[in-house]
Amino acid sequence: xxxxxxxPLSLVVHEGDTVTLNCSYEVTNFRSLLWYKQEKxxxxxxxxxxxxxxxxxxxxxxxxxxxxxLFSILNITATQTGDSAIYLCAVESSGGGADGLTxxxxxxxxxxx
Amino acid sequence: NAxxxxxxxxxxxxxxxxxxxxxxxxxxxxxxxxxxxxxGMGLRLIYYxxxxxxxxxxxxxxxxxxxxxxxxxxxxxxxxxxxxxxxxYFCASSEVRLETQYFGPGxxxxxx
Numbered sequence: 494x495x496x497x498x499x500x501p502l503s504l505v506v507h508e509g510d511t512v513t514l515n516c517s518y519e520v521t522n523f524r525s526l527l528w529y530k531q532e533k534x535x536x537x538x539x540x541x542x543x544x545x546x547x548x549x550x551x552x553x554x555x556x557x558x559x560x561x562x563l564f565s566i567l568n569i570t571a572t573q574t575g576d577s578a579i580y581l582c583a584v585e586s587s588g589g590g591a592d593g594l595t596x597x598x599x600x601x602x603x604x605x606x
Numbered sequence: 607n608a609x610x611x612x613x614x615x616x617x618x619x620x621x622x623x624x625x626x627x628x629x630x631x632x633x634x635x636x637x638x639x640x641x642x643x644x645x646g647m648g649l650r651l652i653y654y655x656x657x658x659x660x661x662x663x664x665x666x667x668x669x670x671x672x673x674x675x676x677x678x679x680x681x682x683x684x685x686x687x688x689x690x691x692x693x694x695y696f697c698a699s700s701e702v703r704l705e706t707q708y709f710g711p712g713x714x715x716x717x718x
Contacts, residue, residue, distance in 0.1 A: 529649070531707065536649050596709040 495520040499582050499597035507605050510572050514600045516582030517564040526558055526565050529581040531599065536581055539567070569602075577604045608632055610710035612697050618716045619687045627682040627713050629697030637700045638680035639664075639707060640672060642693040649696065655680055687717045 496519045506512055518526065525543045529536035540549045542558035542565060549556050553572075558565045569576055579599040586595070610631045619625055631638065636657045641649040641664075651664030653672040661672050669691060671683045680699075684691060694714050698707040 536707075538649070595711065598708075 495584065495586055495595040497582055497584050497595050497597040499580075499600050501600060502598065503601040503603070505603045505605060506572060508572060508574060510604075511568065511570045512572060512602060514567040514569075514580050514582075514602070515564060516566070516597055518582075518584045518595075519563065520584050520586040520595060522586050523560065524585040527583045527585065528556055528565070528567050529583065531579040531581055532577075539580075572604045574604045574606055577602060610697055610699055610708050612695075612710040612713050614713060615711065616714045616716075618718065619684075620718055621688060623687050624683070624685050625687065626684075627695055627697075627715075628679070629681065629710060630679045631697075631699040631708070632678065633699060633701075633708065634677070635699035635701050635708075636677070637702060638674065639698040639700075640670070640680070640682045641696045641698065642666065642691075643696060643712070644693050652682065652695075684715075687715075689717045691715065692717045 498517050500515045504512060525541050527541050528539040530539055540556045542549060542556060545558055545560040553570045556565060556567045567580060579601050581599045582597040584595050613628045639654040640652040642652055643649050650666050652666055652670050653661055653664050655661045655674040658674055658677045661674055673681045692715060694712050696712050697710040700707045
C-alpha cells in the first residue's frame with residue numbers, strides 16, 4: 494500500500510523565520526511528487542518534482558526531491574502571515590493497480606506576526 | 607477507521623456512456639468534495655456539499671451531477687461521458703467547510 498508521511502503535522506513560527514516541511518513516501522512505481530498549499534479554498538498547486546536533486550523555486554518557496562532516500566522538502570524563507578496554510582504533499586504512482594495520487598495528512602503552518 | 611473510500615479505482619468508458627463514482631467517509635464529517643486532477647493543472651473543484659442535503663457547484667461543474675445521499679456518502683455522476691472527462695477524480699471530506707480536507711485514493715477514469 495502506498496504511503497506518504499508528512500512532518501511536522503503542525504508548526505508555529507514568527508514572521509521572517511525560515512521553515513522546512515518534510516514529506517517521505519513509499520510507493521510502487523513512483524512517477525512524481527507534488528506540493529499543494531491549502532488555504533480556505535481548494536488546494537492550489539505549488540510544485541511537481543520528478544527528478545532527484547533538482548531544486549524547483551518560486552519566489553520564497555523552494556522544493557527538492559531525493560529519490561534515493563524517498564523524501565522531499567519544501568522550504569519557505571522570510572515567512573509572511575499569508576504563508577499560513579496547510580501544505581499537502583502527494584505522490585503520483587503508475588501501474589501496480591493503484592494508479593493515482595496518494596496524499597499525506599498535511600502540515601498545518603501558522604505564521605505569527 | 608477507513609477514512610475516505612472511493613469506488614471504483616479505475617474505469618474505462620465509451621463516449622456517451624454514464625456512470626457514478628462513489629465516495630464514502632467514516633469520520634462523521636459534514637462537508638464533502640469532488641475534485642478532478644489533470645496533469646499540470648492541480649486539483650480543480652467540481653462540486654462540494656457543505657452539509658447533508660446541500661450541494662454547490664465548484665470551478666468545473668459542467669457535465670457532472672452530484673448527490674449527497676446521507677452524511678457518509680457523496681456520489682458524482684457523469685450522464686454522458688466525454689473524452690475531456692478523462693481524469694483522476696478525488697473525493698475529500700472535512701469536519702466543516704473549508705477546514706482540513708482528507709482525500710480518498712482517487713478514481714482514474716478513461717473515456718474513449
